[in-house]
Amino acid sequence: MENPQVQVTRSFDARGAAAIAPRLRASWQRSERYGVPEDEVVPVFSGAVDTGSLLYECGTEVLRGLQTTLANEPISLMITDSEGLVLSRLCTDASINRSLDRVHLAPGFYFAESNAGTNGLGLALADRAPSLVRASEHYCTDLRGYTCAAVPVLDPLTGALAGSVNLTTWSEQSSGLLLALAQAAAGNTAALMLARASGRIARPTPRGEVFRVYADRVDPGDVPRLSPAWTTAVAEAHTAFGAGRVVAVVGEPGAGKTALAALARRDLRPRERLLNARPPAPDDVDTWLTLWTPELAKDGTCVIVSGVEALPAWAAEELARRFAEVRGGGPAPFVLTAVDAGSVPAALRPLVDLVVELPALRFRPDDVLPLAHHFARRDRGRDVTFTSAASRALTAFDWPENAKQLRRVVREAASRSDVIDTAHLPAEVFSGVGHRLSRLQAMERDEIVRCLSEPGATVVHAAEKLGMGRATLYRKMAQYGLNARQLKS
Structure with missing residues (x-):
């Protein structure tokens, strides 16, 4: 089998990069390992954008000042957190705003390397270094129309990575000053954070990611040999999937329910695209459903819907209706997980053909x-x-x-x-x-x-x-x- 690094390099060369910077080459290799699609940006949405954080407050204030200077330029100014979640986006150019919306480079969406492949802000966060990614240097073809400059912002008190400042413009625009502007904005943001940090109470990290692509592309060969309790549960799920049955995997939080479902699906259909949808905050359910349910109709795709017990009743009913529409002759394109069978919402229970119970780790000491x-x-x-x-x-x-x-x-x-x-x-x-x-x-x-x-x-x-x-x-x-x-x- 050909070395993946050689394959990545050839792909990179074939797309017009004559001289490949080592950081970009490494980023492309990571993007391929993450399983990022080359032809589209898969949306990874969070319903919890922390607009009260010190980073958001200071970064947005700095970018508003910069925006005044760049009022007539087609440049989008963004703040992200340390995981690549876009917190704010400032731009007066309607055309580039519409374009960025189409590739999900907008507040509430994650744009780390593991989500969108090689891009400016993802590379800046991964390497903790100022980064400029031009046109064809992007891993995903959807992003080739842009040039992105991003600079990490470090917490001035702890030195921890707080997030990044990202400036994005059209790929045909001059990028000479873009990185310098991003560096100035990041420096000013950190300075303002330091000035305002005195007496500030640390806010908890925002939670609520509701949709993500499995970055590690679960490999059955990488899973250790575990106890009969685990292997029996995996075998039950595998057999049920092969028979086209709908499975609900139940067990305590953190026991590995989603991992079990993903492993059984990957063992049955190695090339299947696995997605994971987590319950959102109640106010975000409409967006949540609109975002990922169209994926159910795509061939070779399975969505693992985790923690269905947390869904509002109306959301469970709507989900049951959409699940019923996509039932076919092959393996069902969805799997459910819950803490126990009784907690599965009433609207979803008629769809479940088999409940696979995963014992808690304390009952599997050999694992x-x-x-x-x-x-x-x-x-x-x-x-x-x-x-x-x-x-x-x-x-x-x-x-x-x-x-x-x-x-x-x-x-x-x-x-x-x-x-x-x-x-x-x-x-x-x-x-x-x-x-x-x-x-x-x-x-x-x-x-x-x-x-x-x-x-x-x-x-x-x-x-x-x-x-x-x-x-x-x-x-x-x-x-x-x-x-x-x-x-x-």
Whole structure:
């Protein structure tokens, strides 16, 4: 088989790029790995644009000033967040606004590399560096009519990536000053953020993405060998899909329901295009339905509708009507997921032919270590080792947030070492508490875990260091479900 890198390079060369900058070449290679279509921008919409953030406030103010200077120029000025979500777009040229709407470069849509392939703002966010992408340098042909300059904006207090400033114009326009203007706007935005950051309360990251294309193109060969509980559920779904039946995969949040559905579909139809639709905020349901339901009619496309229990009743009824219209002789072009069979909205239940239940991770302890190795390899880029003490701790934990929590824990641990020991694991892994702790309780638990996990530490020494009696420490350990032996390497 030909090397994918060679294929990408040839494709790039064939489209008129005589001298390929290394960053652009790498971006094209990532775009292909993400599975981004070459001929169209697939809309990835979020119903939650945070217009109250400091980045939005300062960036929009700076761009309004720049817009006054460029009033007669066909240049669209944009602010995005760190994930490529377009927060605002300023432009007085009606023609370019209409054109950008057609390719979904508009507020509420994601334009990261994984969504739209190589483009200015996506490259700036991926590389955290000023980027200029001209005409044919775009991965997607829909974007060849534009030139985009983008510059990342860093949080002036933490240094974290806050978002980007993006300037887009027609490809035939002169781009000489475009990047310089974007750099000036990004610098002014960061400076204004610093001036206004004093006493500002951090806002939570906006949530509510309702539609996305599977960026990792689920590969059955990449999934580790898991327990019979998992493989049986995958086999049930696979058989049902092959028979043209509608499947609802149910289980606790984070258990891997969407991954299971995607794996079974990919195993049955390797070239199928998998999309994932998540429930929006109630006010955004109309937009949500309009955005992705036309995809159901496309050949070789399947939509996994996650968390249907969160849909308003009227939305479930409308969805049931649209699903009924696309039922055919082959595999149904949609899959549902929910927390349990009883939570599937009444309007959708008659469509479901089979419910596949995925047990929570605490009922699949044999899956913990294979998944931990899998997640670590994906995030670290190479295999890591877990010590016997770390393995025991991971296997013994209940994982109330399931595989989602395991991946978060492993990602953090693998970022610190290739050999993961108990010292690299968070305190939560050693706690058997069945309820949420207060902030003060969590701090106390973490400090106890830190003292007990030190080399050579005993309960007596830990109690002295913590300034409490041995009986008190034993009581605290019981309260937080801590086992001293699990904390030892």
